[in-house]
Amino acid sequence: VVSKDHPDWKMDPSMPAEQRTVVKEMLAKAGVKLVNFGVTELTNDEKQCRPVFDFAKDMGIQTIVSEPPEDSFDMIMGLCKEYNIKVAIHNHPKPSHYWNPELVLKVSKNRAPWIGACADIGHWARSGVRPIDGIKMLKGHITSLHFKALNDFVHTEAHDVVWGTGVGDVKAVLKELHRQKFAGVFSIEYEYNWENSVPDLRKCAAFFNKEAGALKKGGWTDLLLPDLSNCVFQPDSWKMEEGVLSANGGDDIWTKQKYGNFVLDLEFKLDKETNSGVFLRTGDIKEWLHSAIEVQILDSYGKTEPSREDCGAIFDCLAPSKIAVRQPGEWNHYTITCKDSRVNVVLNGEPIIDMNLNKWTQAHKNPDGTPNKFNNAYKNMPRVGNIGLQYHGHPIWFRNLKIRII
Missing domain, CATH: 2.60.120.560 (Exo-inulinase; domain 1)
Structure with missing residues (x-):
């Protein structure tokens, strides 16, 4: 859903041109730039894939997040080069096809920078994969992240919690990504307490800014503290x-x-x-x-x-x-x-x-x-x-x- 003002509009390749224009204007007014789109379907049928790439190009999207079949990647990589848009392979939990980072590494290897991983560290935890292990395994192949912290490990019912709490050791994950010189996209995917999640999202962002700023001397820090005490x-x-x-x-x-x-x-x-x-x-x-x-x-x-x-x-x-x-x-x-x-x-x-x-x-x-x-x-x-x-x-x-x- 695009917004409460347009509850029937859907952000997908079928979106009419006039609706896309309205969305672009809304984004510009808010000072927001689209970078990733998905998880969306890409198949081994080029006719099905092209509208997705056309939509991404029109909206200024840099990376399409998907879980394509293994026999589609040569064709998809050709589209990536043609449109100058990357594809990042997402991992849903077991028993989804790409739950294991070993398979993501196999299909993305030798296809960088066009094909990489969208590392969903929460779904790894639900599948029994320690996020830090997945990050290390996919070094050099991570395009973007669905960054999460969960309240439990190896349970599909586990839900999101504020970063820095729960399981998954996101602080160690950030440290490893810094060691790898990762320069991709972090997405906050918070699928819990949907109607009242904004305060938790702000806490996640504050945790990220604090920890990421501490990892690199001279890195970005908040100019003003939330309570304006500085x-x-x-x-x-x-x-x-x-x-x-x-x-x-x-x-x-x-x-x-x-x-x-x-x-x-x-x-x-x-x-x-x-x-x-x-x-x-x-x-x-x-x-x-x-x-x-x-x-x-x-x-x-x-x-x-x-x-x-x-x-x-x-x-x-x-x-x-x-x-x-x-x-x-x-x-x-x-x-x-x-x-x-x-x-x-x-x-x-x-x-x-x-x-x-x-x-x-x-x-x-x-x-x-x-x-x-x-x-x-x-x-x-x-x-x-x-x-x-x-x-x-x-x-x-x-x-x-x-x-x-x-």
């Missing part, structure tokens, strides 16, 4: 609910920690006429205007000529190369990189800022001769400081705020 802000002026940070009136919010060279990744959503910003390397949060670099957030949707005040600008210093912000109500994606004197900004996949701070040698003046309001030359701005999110009297929302030290 932040400085006026009481009740910001709140975090279900992973979304929103301004509740008052003032800006700042990290207690200071950052120098980093990549900051976040999503934001604005309302009509919203004005906000992301402050970088702030030397003094009380005097942020003259000690912080501001990446502007503004409702600039629909404009054609970007200015130094538009969304994506280094405020009052450098205009973005284009207007890339989405219309109000849709989620936007910033990736901001600070490395020594360089500041780079990507908005919704579009590189819009490539700034060398060393070119801003005078206070109140940009390299092209235009004025700015800052008492300090940007060349002399702090290279280490707090990160802040601005409240400017308008509705603003943030989510998925991650940072990686470089």
Whole structure:
């Protein structure tokens, strides 16, 4: 089912073109990208398989998850190459055909990278296979994972539990995947407490972020804690609910920690006429205007000529190369990189800022001769400081705020 608004629509190759268009628009508005599709049927009949590949291509799907018959893989691999789409072999529990990772290895061997495994570690546990053993056996052949933790082992009735609890030792599985340098897709497949599973899904994601971040020094970590205890802000002026940070009136919010060279990744959503910003390397949060670099957030949707005040600008210093912000109500994606004197900004996949701070040698003046309001030359701005999110009297929302030290 696509959504509660379209209970009769089905996400499969038979979906009409007009429904696919609506789904693509829904995904874009939510800032979500399709990567995997399945488990779906692929047979040894090319005429049956082509519509599945056509659907995947149309929807931007990178991997089809299926359990094809063994005599179909040469034909399917030809389609993979033609469409530039991978196929990952899924394992249901015993007595399904591919429950044993040894068979998955046999049919995927010599067919990489087009044919690999979709390792369902929960179904392995139901089949009596230790997930860590399956992961080790399929090293180099895992395309994606249906990641799970169960409340029991070798029982088909076992149900999903929050990652890090139950059986399966998912922490050890993550460590082994890291050792293998796995760079594929993790899917949360939570088939328990269907109507009220979102809180558990959030706990799974929090466990993953914590454990994965600890495995690699300098890896991604949450910028803000769920209770905002690592932040400085006026009481009740910001709140975090279900992973979304929103301004509740008052003032800006700042990290207690200071950052120098980093990549900051976040999503934001604005309302009509919203004005906000992301402050970088702030030397003094009380005097942020003259000690912080501001990446502007503004409702600039629909404009054609970007200015130094538009969304994506280094405020009052450098205009973005284009207007890339989405219309109000849709989620936007910033990736901001600070490395020594360089500041780079990507908005919704579009590189819009490539700034060398060393070119801003005078206070109140940009390299092209235009004025700015800052008492300090940007060349002399702090290279280490707090990160802040601005409240400017308008509705603003943030989510998925991650940072990686470089």
